Amino acid sequence: MSSPTRWEIFWRTVMGRAYPRVVGMQRERSWLFFETLLPLLQVSAFVFVYRAIQAPPEFTGFVVLGGAMTAYWLNVLWSMAAQFYWEKETGNLELYIIAPTSLMAILLGMAIGGIVFSTVRALAVMTLGLLIFRVEVSIVSIPQLLGVFLLTLVALYGLGMLFSSLFLLYGRQASHLSNLLQEPVFLVSGFYFPVRALGSVVALGASVIPITLGLDAMRQLLFPTMMAQFHFLDVRIELGVLAVLSIGFLWLARRALSYMEDLSRREGRLTLRGQ
Amino acid sequence: MSTELAVKTERLSRVYKAKKREIVALDRVDLEIPAGELFGLLGPNGAGKTTLIKILTTLLAPTGGRAWVAGVDVARNPWDVRRHINVVSGGESSGYGLLTVEENLWMFTQFYGIDGKTARTRIRELLEIVGLADRAKTKIYHLSTGMRQKMNFVRGFLTNPQILFLDEPTLGLDVQTSRTLRGFIKDWVGKRPGKTVLLTTHYMYEAEELCDRVAIIHDGRILACDTPGNLKRHLQREVVFRLRVTAIANPEELFQHLRGIQRFSHAEVNGHTELHFILEDENALPPILTAIQRSHGELISLEKREPTLEDVFISLVGRGLREGDGGAGATEGEPG
Numbered sequence: 001m002s003s004p005t006r007w008e009i010f011w012r013t014v015m016g017r018a019y020p021r022v023v024g025m026q027r028e029r030s031w032l033f034f035e036t037l038l039p040l041l042q043v044s045a046f047v048f049v050y051r052a053i054q055a056p057p058e059f060t061g062f063v064v065l066g067g068a069m070t071a072y073w074l075n076v077l078w079s080m081a082a083q084f085y086w087e088k089e090t091g092n093l094e095l096y097i098i099a100p101t102s103l104m105a106i107l108l109g110m111a112i113g114g115i116v117f118s119t120v121r122a123l124a125v126m127t128l129g130l131l132i133f134r135v136e137v138s139i140v141s142i143p144q145l146l147g148v149f150l151l152t153l154v155a156l157y158g159l160g161m162l163f164s165s166l167f168l169l170y171g172r173q174a175s176h177l178s179n180l181l182q183e184p185v186f187l188v189s190g191f192y193f194p195v196r197a198l199g200s201v202v203a204l205g206a207s208v209i210p211i212t213l214g215l216d217a218m219r220q221l222l223f224p225t226m227m228a229q230f231h232f233l234d235v236r237i238e239l240g241v242l243a244v245l246s247i248g249f250l251w252l253a254r255r256a257l258s259y260m261e262d263l264s265r266r267e268g269r270l271t272l273r274g275q
Numbered sequence: 276m277s278t279e280l281a282v283k284t285e286r287l288s289r290v291y292k293a294k295k296r297e298i299v300a301l302d303r304v305d306l307e308i309p310a311g312e313l314f315g316l317l318g319p320n321g322a323g324k325t326t327l328i329k330i331l332t333t334l335l336a337p338t339g340g341r342a343w344v345a346g347v348d349v350a351r352n353p354w355d356v357r358r359h360i361n362v363v364s365g366g367e368s369s370g371y372g373l374l375t376v377e378e379n380l381w382m383f384t385q386f387y388g389i390d391g392k393t394a395r396t397r398i399r400e401l402l403e404i405v406g407l408a409d410r411a412k413t414k415i416y417h418l419s420t421g422m423r424q425k426m427n428f429v430r431g432f433l434t435n436p437q438i439l440f441l442d443e444p445t446l447g448l449d450v451q452t453s454r455t456l457r458g459f460i461k462d463w464v465g466k467r468p469g470k471t472v473l474l475t476t477h478y479m480y481e482a483e484e485l486c487d488r489v490a491i492i493h494d495g496r497i498l499a500c501d502t503p504g505n506l507k508r509h510l511q512r513e514v515v516f517r518l519r520v521t522a523i524a525n526p527e528e529l530f531q532h533l534r535g536i537q538r539f540s541h542a543e544v545n546g547h548t549e550l551h552f553i554l555e556d557e558n559a560l561p562p563i564l565t566a567i568q569r570s571h572g573e574l575i576s577l578e579k580r581e582p583t584l585e586d587v588f589i590s591l592v593g594r595g596l597r598e599g600d601g602g603a604g605a606t607e608g609e610p611g
Contacts, residue, residue: 003358004388016385024373027414091369095430098332099386100357106386265353266336268291271329 006102013105014112021079021113025120035071036124040132043067043125046192047133058226059193061137062219064129066191071121072156073185073211075114077178080160083110084167085175093168094271103257107164111157137222144235145221151242152214158249159210165256169264171272185209194219194230203232210245213238281345281438281471282308282331288339289326289495300326302495303340308471308488310437313464315486316475317588323495324475328442331473332362345437360438363431365446367424372416376407376426379415380433387434394433401429405459421452428456432463441474445481457485479584489584491591498591503584510582510590513537514557517580518550523572526550530566535559538589547575553582553590 004012025031043063050059087093096106129135139145167174188206189195195203195216206212217238220227233241264270289301301323308314316324329335331344333353342349345359370379377398384394402408405425415423424444431439441460445453461484464472476482482489483503490500499506523529526541526548538553554560567574 004390009386009388012385012388016382019378019382020371020374023378024371027373091364091367094334094362094364095369095383096386097334098357098360098362099383100354100388101386262336265334268289268335270334 009101010105013099013101014109017106017109018113018116019109021110022116025117032120032124035121036128039067039070039121039125040128042070043129047129056226057135058223060133061130061135061223062194063192064126064133064135065218065222066193066215067129068122068126069211069215070186070191071118071125072115072153073189073191074182075118076156076160077163077182079114079117080107080110080157081163082167082175082178084164085171088171088271097261097270103168103261104161104254107161107253107257111160115153115157138224140221140224144239145218148214148217148221148235148239148242151239151246152210152218155210155242155245155249156214158246158253161253162249162256165253165260168257168260169267169269171269185211188212190215194227194232196230196232200232207241208245210242210249213241217242279310280307280343281310281312282306282314282343282473284327284331284340284342286340287327287330287337287342289323289330289335290338299495301330301337304492304495304497306490306497306500308473310471311469312487313460313472313474313485315482315489316473316492317477317479317482317489317584318475318492319477319592322492324492325442326495327492328362328440328473328475332360332440333357359436360440361431361434361436362440362442363427363444365424365443365448367427369427369430370415373414375412375414376402376418377411380426380430383430384433389434397433397435398429401432404462405429405455421448424448424452425456428459432459437469438471438473441472443475443477445476445478453481457481460485479588483584491588493592499587506584506587507582510553510586513582513590514554514559515580515582515586516550516552516554516560517578518552518563518567519544519575519577520548520550520567520572521575522546523548523567523570529570530563533559533562533566536563538586538593540589548572551586551589553586 046063046067047060050063084093087096096103130137163174163177166177185206186192188198188202189209189212190198190203190206191211195206195212198206203212213233216232217235220231220235261270284304284306286303286305287301288299288303291298291300304323304327316327318324326335330337330342331349333349333356336350344356347355347359349356371382374382377395380398381391381394384397389397398411399408402411405428407422407425407429410418410422415426418426428444431441444460445456448456460472460474464470474482474485486503488500488502489506491498491506522543526539530536530539535555536552536559537555540551542549542551552559552563564574
C-alpha cells in the first residue's frame with residue numbers, strides 16, 4: 001500500500017475532526033432547546049426595547065440578524081479558540097501532535113463541524129425571529145449576500161484559529177482572552193444595532209473583528225432602505241476588507257500555530273495539563 | 276546514523292526550569308535500539324522514562340544532545356518522525372465520549388490518511404484480537420477503564436507504525452486485562468519482524484516477560500542496558516534472599532552495620548515486613564536472623580532464589596522499584 005500524500009492526510013484529518021462535532025450534535029439533542037429558544041429570548045428583549053421606543057420595524061430585523069450571528073462568535077471563542085485547552089486536558093492534543101498531520105487541518109475540521117452546529121442555531125433564531133416578529137426583508141443581491149456571509153465565516157474562523165495558537169501555549173490562562181472578548185465584541189461589533197451609531201473611529205477599530213463588517217454588509221443587503229442612512233461602509237469595500245481579513249487571519253494562524261507549537265515543545269507545555 | 280537503528284540518542288538531556296531551580300529529567304542519555312527489538316525502559320516514577328518518550332515522539336524538545344527515530348532527527352524534522360511512530364500511554368483518556376469505539380478509532384486513522392476501507396478492516400480485526408469486538412458500537416463514555424485502555428491499544432496499533440512507544444501501557448489495569456494486552460504486544464511484534472517497540476514500565480515482570488533488552492533508568496541516567504538474562508547474570512556471584520517477618524521497626528537501622536550485605540530493601544505487605552537482601556555470600560545470613568530476633572521480629576518465611584530484574588534494579592539503584600512511589604508495582608499481585 002502506498003503512503004498517503006500530505007494532501008490526503010490533510011483532507012482526511014479535516015473530515016475526521018469535523019465528524020465528532022457533526023455527529024455529536026445528533027446524539028445529544030438537548031442542545032436544540034438551549035441553543036435556539038434561549039438565544040431567542042435575548043433577541044426578544046432588544047426587539048421589545050425598539051418597539052417600546054417606536055423605532056422603525058427594520059430595527060427588529062437588525063436585532064434578529066445580530067442574534068443569529070452570535071452563534072458563530074460564541075462558537076469561535078469557546079469551541080475554536082479555547083478548544084486546544086480542552087483537547088490538552090483529555091490527552092487528545094498529544095495524539096494530534098504525534099500524528100503526521102497538520103494542526104491547521106485539525107482546526108479546519110473543528111471549524112467545519114462548528115459551522116454546521118452554529119448554522120443550525122443561527123437558522124433557527126433567524127427563522128423563528130422573522131416569523132414571530134413579522135420582519136420583512138428585501139434582498140438586494142443573493143450572490144452578494146452569500147459572498148458576504150461566507151467571507152465573514154472564513155475570516156471569523158481564521159481569527160479563531162489564530163486565537164487557538166495562544167491556547168496551545170497558555171492553556172487556561174488564555175481563557176481570559178475569550179472572556180474579555182465575548183461581551184465587548186457584542187457591543188462594538190454592533191450585534192443589536194448598526195455599528196455606525198458608535199462613530200466611525202470605533203467602527204473602524206471594531207472592523208478587525210470580521211463580524212462587524214459582515215453584519216453591516218448583510219444588513220445593507222437585507223434592509224436597504226433603512227440602512228441607506230445607517231450603513232458604515234459600501235458593501236463592495238466591506239467584501240474586499242473581509243477577503244483581506246480572511247487571507248490575513250489564515251496566514252497568521254498558520255504562522256502562529258507553527259511558532260507556538262515549537263515554543264510549547266521547547267518549554268514543555270504541549271502536554272502539561274491543568275495549567 | 277545507520278538506518279538499522281530504530282532509535283538512537285547521543286548525550287540526550289532535558290532540563291526543566293522551575294521557579295528557583297532546575298530539574299534534570301534526562302542526563303546525557305546514550306541509547307541505541309536496533310529495528311525489530313522489543314526494548315524496555317525500567318525505572319521508578321520520575322526516573323525520566325516519560326520525558327524520554329516525549330522527546331522521541333516529538334512532544335518535547337531536548338535541551339541538550341540529539342535523538343533520531345527511524346533515522347530522522349526528532350528536533351529538526353518532527354513531521355518526518357511522525358510518519359513512523361505511534362504512542363499508547365497508560366491511563367489515557369483520549370477520544371470523544373459521544374462517539375462509539377469504532378467511530379473514535381476511525382477518526383484517529385484519518386489523521387494518518389488511512390483510507391476508509393483499510394481502516395474499517397483493521398479496526399474490526401484488532402477489536403476482535405483484544406476482545407472488544409462486541410463493544411464496537413458502544414459510546415466510549417460507557418466503557419470501563421480496562422476496555423478504554425484496550426481501545427487505546429487498538430488505536431496505537433491501527434496505523435501499523437514502524438516504531439511503537441508504549442508508556443506504562445498496563446498502568447492501573449486488572450491482571451486479566453494486563454495479560455491480554457501483554458500477549459497482544461508479544462504477538463504483534465512476533466508476527467512483524469522489523470517493527471520496534473519501546474516499552475516503559477515499572478512492573479519488573481512486564482519487562483522480564485516482554486523485552487529483548489532492558490535499560491534501567493534512574494534520576495535521568497541509564498544505569499545499565501542489556502538483555503534481562505545478562506543483567507541477572509551480573510548478580511549471580513551474589514546470593515539473593517527474601518525474608519518475611521512480623522512487622523519490625525526501622526529495618527534500615529537494624530541492618531546498617533552488618534557485614535556482607537550488598538543491597539537491601541524492604542516493604543510492608545499485609546501487616547508483615549518483607550526484607551530483600553543481596554548478600555556477598557551465605558555467611559552474611561546468620562547475623563541478619565540474629566538481628567531480627569533481637570528486635571522481637573519473628574521469621575515467617577525465608578526464601579533463597581535466583582536473581583530477578585528487581586534484584587538487578589536494587590543492586591544498581593539501592594532501593595526497590597516499589598519504594599517511594601506508592602507501591603504501584605504491587606497492585607496487580609503478579610509475581611514480582
